[in-house]
Amino acid sequence: MDETRCVKTVFNGFRHHQCRHKRGHGKDGLYCKQHDPERIAKKNAERQRIWTENSKKRAEARRRRDLIDELCKDIPTNELHKYRLVKLQGSSQNTNRRKGKANG
Numbered sequence: 001m002d003e004t005r006c007v008k009t010v011f012n013g014f015r016h017h018q019c020r021h022k023r024g025h026g027k028d029g030l031y032c033k034q035h036d037p038e039r040i041a042k043k044n045a046e047r048q049r050i051w052t053e054n055s056k057k058r059a060e061a062r063r064r065r066d067l068i069d070e071l072c073k074d075i076p077t078n079e080l081h082k083y084r085l086v087k088l089q090g091s092s093q094n095t096n097r098r099k100g101k102a103n104g
């Protein structure tokens, strides 16, 4: 173990070896900038936050589509076209996912 380098063990696709970057970051300065556990934790938390935010948005979008379906279930498709509701709905990104869903 090289005492001047980051303590993180990395896999190079062939074998595990000590990270070759200089240490000086993280707790007791044992890590390189890239492997600083605090930085990694922060990054993961940010990723988690974005994921949660997006899944809320997805759930909301799904709820709206379901609501539109529910509200429009008795209206013939050509009537919906007339009011551009079908076009509005079809323009959302997840059109493919709705294919094959049974009506009613």
Ligand SMILES: [Zn+2]
Binding pocket: 006, 007, 008, 019, 020, 021, 031, 032, 033, 034, 035
């Ligand atoms: Zn490192």
